[in-house]
Amino acid sequence: xxxxxDELRQDVISxxxxxxxxxxxxxxxxxxxxxxxxxxxxxxPRISLALVTESQLLTLDLDGKVVDGHDPAxxxxxxxxxIMKANRNVNAITRxxxxxxNMFSVTERRIEPVHNHGSFFSGGVPVFHSxxxxxxxxxxxxxxxxxxxxxxxLLRGNGQVxxxxxxxxxxxxxIYLEEAAEILYGALQIGTxxxxxxxxxxxxxxxxxxxxxxxxxxxxxxxxxxxx
Numbered sequence: 001x002x003x004x005x006d007e008l009r010q011d012v013i014s015x016x017x018x019x020x021x022x023x024x025x026x027x028x029x030x031x032x033x034x035x036x037x038x039x040x041x042x043x044x045p046r047i048s049l050a051l052v053t054e055s056q057l058l059t060l061d062l063d064g065k066v067v068d069g070h071d072p073a074x075x076x077x078x079x080x081x082x083i084m085k086a087n088r089n090v091n092a093i094t095r096x097x098x099x100x101x102n103m104f105s106v107t108e109r110r111i112e113p114v115h116n117h118g119s120f121f122s123g124g125v126p127v128f129h130s131x132x133x134x135x136x137x138x139x140x141x142x143x144x145x146x147x148x149x150x151x152x153x154l155l156r157g158n159g160q161v162x163x164x165x166x167x168x169x170x171x172x173x174x175i176y177l178e179e180a181a182e183i184l185y186g187a188l189q190i191g192t193x194x195x196x197x198x199x200x201x202x203x204x205x206x207x208x209x210x211x212x213x214x215x216x217x218x219x220x221x222x223x224x225x226x227x228x
Contacts, residue, residue, distance in 0.1 A: 008033055009054045011167045012042055015094065016049035017225035024096040024174050025049050029159070032080040033167050034091040035059070041084050045071035064137070075135050082140025083147070083163060090163045092170035097159040098178040100185055101125075105154035109188075111181050113196040116208045118180035120151050120173060122201035125180075127154045152177045168218035172209065175221075 012033050019025045027050075032043045043058045058069035064081040066073055074080075080093050104111045110124035128146045132139060134155070143161065147153040151173040152162045162177060164170030187193040196204065209217070 005035060008042060009057055012057060013054055014222045015167050015171045016044060016052055018171055018221045019094060019096060019174060020050040021225050022175055024098045024178060029097060030074045030095045032093045034084060043073065043077060043080055046074050047071060076133055078137050078140040079134035079143060082137060082144050086144040089165060092164050092167040094162045094170050094174045096174050101154060101160050101178050101181040104181055105156045111184060113180060113201050114187055114193045115183050116204045117176040119196055119201040119204035119208060120176060121180055122198055125152050125154055126150055127156060129156050131157045168214055172217055
């Protein structure tokens with residue numbers, strides 16, 4: 001069990017470095033990961049994701065109490081607690097500040113899929129319409145209702161949240177969310193975007209990120225930041 005937790009800690013730090021390297025966070029943001037077969041999860045402290053270390057990771061229970069760690073918890077810790085408590089299929093969360101995706105959070109235009117990697121956002125990315133930081137359980141529960149079973153939610157003028165069954169999946173959803181926003185934004189500059197249908201999106205999801213390719217992508221991005 002201890003070995004698995006050590007590996008989980010390493011993956012959380014890898015996620016931090018990847019999100020920083022991809023410029024999905026710059027100074028602010030946080031990552032969490034559920035500890036298997038427990039009521040606890042790991043959470044990055046109130047430290048830049050480019051700088052946080054394994055020894056600084058916090059352990060929280062599902063009531064939001066820090067049970068291990070000394071650094072202050074993020075102001076938005078209730079966001080992670082609410083999602084972890086509400087959806088047992090979610091094992092990792094990223095809280096990011098991708099710039100292109102943020103544009104769509106402050107307009108009436110939704111992010112909808114127009115390319116293969118965008119297929120995970122079929123039906124459009126939901127928007128949480130309050131500009132407040134998610135610093136209370138009431139706001140956390142409201143975000144839970146907004147994201148529902150989607151892999152991502154935009155927080156109006158305040159960044160994004162992605163969720164996954166694993167750290168790798170949550171990170172790839174963060175990368176694909178910004179990619180989807182960038183491609184849609186570019187398409188809007190030169191013509192009328194042609195969204196994927198729900199059927200096309202379902203087909204593309206199967207092809208775009210099967211387990212073997214999720215592992216492939218995760219290995220690539222981890223190696224990329226390890227060489228920095």
